Amino acid sequence: SMGAKNFKYVILGGGVSAGYAAREFAKQGLKPGELAVISKEAVAPYERPALSKAYLFPESPARLPGFHVCVGSGGERLLPDWYKEKGIELILNTEIVNADLPGKTLVSGSGESFKYQTLVIATGSTVIRLTDFGVKGADAKNIFYLREIDDADKLYEAIKAKKNGKAVIVGGGYIGLELGAVLKINNLDVKMVYPEPWCMPRLFTSGIAAFYEGYYQNKGVKIIKGTVATGFTADSNGEVKEVHLKDGTVLEADIVVVGVGGRPLTTLFKGQVEEEKGGIKTDAFFKTSVPDVYAVGDVATFPLKLYNEIRRVEHVDHARKSAEQAVKAIKASEEGKTVEEYDYLPYFYSRSFDLSWQFYGDNVGETVLFGDSNPATPKAKFGTYWIKDGKVVGAFLEGGTPEENQAIAKVARAQPPVASLDQLAAEGLSFACKI
Ligand code: FAD
The missing domain is CATH 3.50.50.60 (FAD/NAD(P)-binding domain)
Structure with a gap:
């Protein structure tokens, strides 16, 4: 068989987390040849949410290279040349079919072996059929x-x-x-x-x-x-x-x-790593139960500090942030340092037609609907607060401006107390804007 290729770091997967992790590695300092990104997809990491939106538009649909990471968060667009310039091996069209975590080796469908010192699992989810x-x-x-x-x-x-x-x-x-x-x-x-x-x-x-x-x-x-x-x-x-x-x-x-629905792609690691809630269990640095193995994005079940609970999150914002956190933690640990624990505020969004909503926080407890939620109203703006133990813990807003969306994010993070639900309903968005 072919000789194994050796890398200091391997990112397994070529999606959102993989792209943001690669960028973070480059930011933190990387020598040529140290990092490989292995993906079964044929293209460099891209912003997956585009696929169900502008990619399918009848007029001037979004196409690569337009939406490679990290444009979705306002960052630099990483074209295949970027990986080359940084000395990162982008190994595409390559599905890993066997992972030997104790042996620190991955094997592809065509029999190629890849060895690593540190592995970042970023295999994401697959659809339920x-x-x-x-x-x-x-x-x-x-x-x-x-x-x-x-x-x-x-x-x-x-x-x-x-x-x-x-x-x-x-x-x-x-x-x-x-x-x-x-x-x-x-x-x-x-x-x-x-x-x-x-x-x-x-x-x-x-x-x-x-x-x-x-x-x-x-x-x-x-x-x-x-x-x-x-x-x-x-x-x-x-x-x-x-x-x-x-x-x-x-x-x-x-x-x-x-x-x-989807299902996190953890099959390669079954029996080799601790799992919880359908994902690979990690700590606040996305370290798994196996030394030198990290898991990020959709596959990670991690401590959600704000709610003192362990959870899995299948959204792009977490895919980006968990990837950055893991790489920072990897780099810090090499210098005997630590980074702060991941302290994530859940953030989901969607867009369709000319609608656009954002949600921050936790959707538990009682709810209050505010604003004009009549579907016939042009550019309707409305939202919902979730209230638990007398505090606002989650907020949803349709049609918000960037400032208003920031305001609901702030509320969900700050968890202000509320005197009465009626008053909250009457104040609506202005409650968030004054926090
Ligand atoms: P992915 O981005 O899925 O990347 C996983 C990568 O691993 C893929 O490249 C895959 O090919 C590769 N891989 C898997 N197994 C192997 C293997 N064995 N060998 C080699 N490579 C492998 N979230 C939002 O918050 N807002 C949205 O609007 C939104 N829209 C979405 C629209 C669509 C169509 C989809 C599918 C998802 C959407 N999401 C959205 C969710 C978001 O895209 C995911 O949470 C995010 O992509 C997760 O990142 P990830 O890196 O964990 O996984």
């Missing part, structure tokens, strides 16, 4: 999932091929809502199906969801709730033709997009 549950006909053509750029390219081609056709979106989470919008913008006839009583139930209250559902319906998106897809039929070309729902409804479809 309907075929995983044996849903009948779920392997038909034109049933799409969206995680990587290849998936987005296939979907884009199908959108072009099925001009003015019918699309069914299975799932009412982030992917479902963003794809429902972008397919509508592409002039497809869009129906969304999900089992829950309202969209994004893990974050949205019924009041928040009512706005988005109303808005989507006004745009012509049909929403079918309280039922699930139980099977698909295909035409003689094997292309999806119908979606069968549990309630007996049959929907015609030229394109189906499934967004029913």
Whole structure:
């Protein structure tokens, strides 16, 4: 077999965390040849959220190299040449199929070996597929999932091929809502199906969801709730033709997009590293239970200091920040120093149509809806506070300005006490703006 390639540092994965980790390594000082980034994708790390948004626009869609990291956070755009200049080996189209943590060796599908002194696991998540549950006909053509750029390219081609056709979106989470919008913008006839009583139930209250559902319906998106897809039929070309729902409804479809959740990619490390809550357990420096092995981004289950709880977070802001924290900790430990514990304020956002929301903090406790949440109002601005033990712990805002979004972030971090929920509702956004 081929001789192993040796690196001081290996980042396994080529997504958001990997890109931000590479930048941090370069910032902290790196000698040529010390760092390798190994990715099964064919392209350098990019800002994944673009795939469900501007990447699928009918007019001047976003394309690489436009959205390589770190443009999503206002940083420098790392083109493949950047890695070359820094002496970082960007090893693309390379899937690692075996990881031997005690032996500090990774092996690729084509049998190449990579040895490291320090490993950063940044493998992210994979989509949950309907075929995983044996849903009948779920392997038909034109049933799409969206995680990587290849998936987005296939979907884009199908959108072009099925001009003015019918699309069914299975799932009412982030992917479902963003794809429902972008397919509508592409002039497809869009129906969304999900089992829950309202969209994004893990974050949205019924009041928040009512706005988005109303808005989507006004745009012509049909929403079918309280039922699930139980099977698909295909035409003689094997292309999806119908979606069968549990309630007996049959929907015609030229394109189906499934967004029913993800699963952290930890399989390579099963039995070799401590896991918790479905992810790889880390400390506040993203160090795992195995010496010299770190885990960041979607795969990490880490101490969320603010809530004194360990959690996994599947959002881009945490992918960026955890990567930076891990690299800072790695570099500091080499000099016998330490860095401050990760002290993360959860931050999620989404954009669709001309809507844009942000959420900061924790969505637990009682809620207060404020502002104008009428979906018919142009440029509606509204929000929600979550109140636990008499303190505001979370805040959501649709249509906020950068300053207003900063204000709700500040509130979620400061957790100010509230005298009464009625007063909070009446004060609305101004409560956050005066903190
Ligand atoms: P990823 O970015 O997924 O990177 C993982 C990388 O590891 C990939 O390159 C993958 O190919 C590679 N890999 C995995 N296994 C192997 C292997 N065995 N060998 C080699 N390489 C491997 N979050 C938000 O907060 N806001 C949004 O609007 C938003 N939009 C999103 C839209 C889409 C379509 C998707 C899929 C996600 C979105 N997210 C959003 C979530 C966000 O993108 C993720 O939380 C973030 O990308 C996680 O970063 P990561 O580095 O952990 O994983």
